[in-house]
């Protein structure tokens with residue numbers, strides 16, 4: 001698979017088979033992502049990859065934290081609003097997901113349940129929790145963004161499915177109750193990793209992209 005094919009075929013998967021990823025494949029994935037470029041090559045990503053019972057304990061702690069405080073305790077504030085054109089993109093993305101799941105706009109309970117599924121990592125057998133030293137600010141976070149894309153494209157090549165999840169940064173204390181993530185680091189996101197369950201309705205969701213000229217000007 002070439003990079004462009006991986007870019008076209010990758011999408012967020014929100015329903016996984018219980019089947020674990022072989023250890024060698026997991027290692028190949030994270031080994032490849034180590035090649036990610038970064039500011040002065042500081043390589044600021046710090047990553048905890050769970051399997052088996054550890055995934056269960058992590059998602060159990062996350063679900064309990066979500067039920068106790070649905071608002072979340074993320075160290076990274078969510079955007080306060082979405083002015084245009086971002087509001088339209090956000091609405092269309094939500095519409096695509098909820099219509100794939102057969103959830104009506106006014107069905108608040110079903111929407112809440114769909115959001116809650118974030119905290120069980122959509123049933124993925126593996127979760128990578130990704131943190132960095134906030135000392136490096138926006139540029140360090142950019143590096144981690146590049147790392148996330150390295151992971152997602154390599155996973156695609158390896159036949160794995162992923163979902164990047166800011167939601168998994170919502171409960172840092174719950175994450176730390178299971179994983180030895182130092183308090184000095186900021187948890188930026190998690191990523192669910194495994195094999196797609198094609199029977200899960202959410203996986204029929206397809207998002208679109210704006211025309212190139214909305215984002216890129218050739219001058």
Ligand SMILES: Cc1cc2nc3c(=O)[nH]c(=O)nc-3n(C[C@H](O)[C@H](O)[C@H](O)COP(=O)(O)O)c2cc1C
Pocket residue numbers: 010011012013014093118163164165166167168189206207
């Ligand atoms: C940094 C980041 C955080 C995200 N957080 C979540 C999340 O918490 N839950 C979720 O279901 N999807 C999450 N997504 C997935 C986006 O919703 C998705 O990438 C976007 O709608 C485009 O769809 P696609 O990935 O299928 O192309 C996140 C994506 C990124 C890049």
